[in-house]
Amino acid sequence: MVEDASPALREVMAGLAPYAGQAHVIGLTGAPGVGKSTSTSALVSLMRARDRRVGVLAVDPSSPFSGGALLGDRVRMEEHALDPEVFIRSMATRGHLGGLSWATPQALRVLDAAGCDVVLVETVGVGQSEVEVAAMADTTLVLLAPGMGDGIQAAKAGILEIGDVYVINKADREGADQLRRELRSMLALGTGADEGWTPPIVRTVASRGEGLDDLAQAIEDHRTWLGDHDQLRVRRLRRAREEIEAIALTSLRERWRDVHDHTDLDELAGAVVAGETDPYTAADRLLAAVGG
Amino acid sequence: MVEDASPALREVMAGLAPYAGQAHVIGLTGAPGVGKSTSTSALVSLMRARDRRVGVLAVDPSSPFSGGALLGDRVRMEEHALDPEVFIRSMATRGHLGGLSWATPQALRVLDAAGCDVVLVETVGVGQSEVEVAAMADTTLVLLAPGMGDGIQAAKAGILEIGDVYVINKADREGADQLRRELRSMLALGTGADEGWTPPIVRTVASRGEGLDDLAQAIEDHRTWLGDHDQLRVRRLRRAREEIEAIALTSLRERWRDVHDHTDLDELAGAVVAGETDPYTAADRLLAAVGG
Known part of the structure; x- marks a missing residue:
């Protein structure tokens, strides 16, 4: 699974x-x-x-x-x-x-x-x-x-x-x-x-x-x-942080890749390739689009 | 820079x-x-x-x-x-x-x-x-x-x-x-x-x-x-998508790592290590905390 x-x-x-x-x-x-x-x-x-x-x-x-x-x-x-x-x-x-x-x-x-x-x-x-x-x-x-x-x-x-x-x-x-x-x-x-x-x-x-x-x-x-x-606790906290972050990031990526049927990210990428916008502005728009 | x-x-x-x-x-x-x-x-x-x-x-x-x-x-x-x-x-x-x-x-x-x-x-x-x-x-x-x-x-x-x-x-x-x-x-x-x-x-x-x-x-x-x-365009769109995503994800990670002074993520990691919650629930809470 x-x-x-x-x-x-x-x-x-x-x-x-x-x-x-x-x-x-x-x-x-x-x-x-x-x-x-x-x-x-x-x-x-x-x-x-x-x-x-x-x-x-x-x-x-x-x-x-x-x-x-x-x-x-x-x-x-x-x-x-x-x-x-x-x-x-x-x-x-x-x-x-x-x-x-x-x-x-x-x-x-x-x-x-x-x-x-x-x-x-x-x-x-x-x-x-x-x-x-x-x-x-x-x-x-x-x-x-x-x-x-x-x-x-x-x-x-x-x-x-x-x-x-x-x-x-x-x-x-x-x-x-x-x-x-x-x-x-x-x-x-x-x-x-x-x-x-x-x-x-x-x-x-x-x-x-x-x-x-x-x-x-x-x-x-x-x-x-x-x-x-006390390093075992430190390492396990680090592992849990990484695990939570990875799940959260994956969840976000799924939102802007799949739920939006690729539209947002693909459109923004096209604008960046065309030189119409820069990747920072595009990233801001992407986050705004998914409510981040 | x-x-x-x-x-x-x-x-x-x-x-x-x-x-x-x-x-x-x-x-x-x-x-x-x-x-x-x-x-x-x-x-x-x-x-x-x-x-x-x-x-x-x-x-x-x-x-x-x-x-x-x-x-x-x-x-x-x-x-x-x-x-x-x-x-x-x-x-x-x-x-x-x-x-x-x-x-x-x-x-x-x-x-x-x-x-x-x-x-x-x-x-x-x-x-x-x-x-x-x-x-x-x-x-x-x-x-x-x-x-x-x-x-x-x-x-x-x-x-x-x-x-x-x-x-x-x-x-x-x-x-x-x-x-x-x-x-x-x-x-x-x-x-x-x-x-x-x-x-x-x-x-x-x-x-x-x-x-x-x-x-x-x-x-x-x-x-x-x-x-x-038409593969040059395809590859450059892919590169732009990756670039936008990386900037957006980094921006989010900074929000929940730095702006919140580590509190949200560290607390959630502690709860996961203690077995009080699971990483999926923690990830949901993390995203909710930063407005995602």
Whole structure:
């Protein structure tokens, strides 16, 4: 229903409201090829070994294939497919009104209210939407791998502000030590760290299960830090603000796109293209037209 | 003024309105490391040889360093720095209200009204924001390079729907032929192509200037196709719609974030976190509070 933006969603969300707020939301991001799906799958195994109920949202903002997940990911997650305490969902929400920022927090809310102790949100790519998704997580893991581009490229990819824990996966490969050194010095330059929390750098070889206990410990440490410093509440307030805003904005866009049968916005766009008016004046008129 | 969201921007944009609409806007995107900056620089040289005035917007949604561009890019663009017919600007707009979708079309509008014949918009990364930026271009170039991850990874990066022209850069490297084959078969599966336009695949070695005439020809062909099929108007209407919407939404967000001193949204977020209300009801209340 979230993916289809079902009209009945409103009623469902009202019913779920009292049950949400228990899950630890862990975001997992990084460039293509660093091993996100393998790491997610390994983390699920780890959480299941600790008897946690686990939700996985694999968020792919731009997959050209319907369903979002490609065969490789499905194969990697197959070992969990029959476990009734694991719920896995791939979402491809590009093109939807409001897109990721609309659907992801609501999907999180559903998994949370369904009793998941942990929800892993795996995002593909390195763009703005990943930063938005990271903003929804309690704990954000940023994955890197040797040989996937140097430190400068990692900085360009903009992931050095958002990590609570950095993971160098494929750490048995050449270049892992250098990547770690570069990452450490770049993190020292950055402004991303929360005051009082120094993001640890964990080395893993997810495909062989190496380093995962260290990773689980780092995640647990961050969860404890969040609780001890009132940061869990801060992050959840932020998530709720984003969620409310996304729903409100989508509702407005629907009003001026659909209810008015495209007329207002299309006419205004035509006037801007013709140079008859400027976009600010057009925006004022649009808001006036929908009562904003 | 665009980058600072200056209050005087409204007046400036009103003054520029009659002068925009002439530039050919070329988007250039691809994963980190495929050679976007080198290709942009080479394209600038090519356009200058044809006596075109050129604007370059290097859009980096998430650079942790202020100013957006890293040293490497600056060095690569230095050869054009003293040319008065070339205007180069790096924008790092993450965190800004409305972000890229707000600032980029307005910066484009300024360069367009300033008489640039061509504006190149170079985006870093492979996420949602790049897709949004691509939606602003008349012609979108998608760069790939051998050895930067296989075809499946390219598909995951979601760039196979947005290209009008595909560029295999570093085409002298091993794997270029295979990448071309994979790309061709994936494009055949995809849904991205406009009816009547088959995206060409051009091979370049931008650092040595190889293949750039072919690339210029492919860009020119697409520009001609746009004009012949009324697609230029369609794309510019789309860009104007996005621009108006982004300004209108930003204006609304400012109202409920700033004018109300955070009260409405923060209170509602608190109620959602506490499970006292659901995000849909909260969104309704938020819109009612600002008269929407």
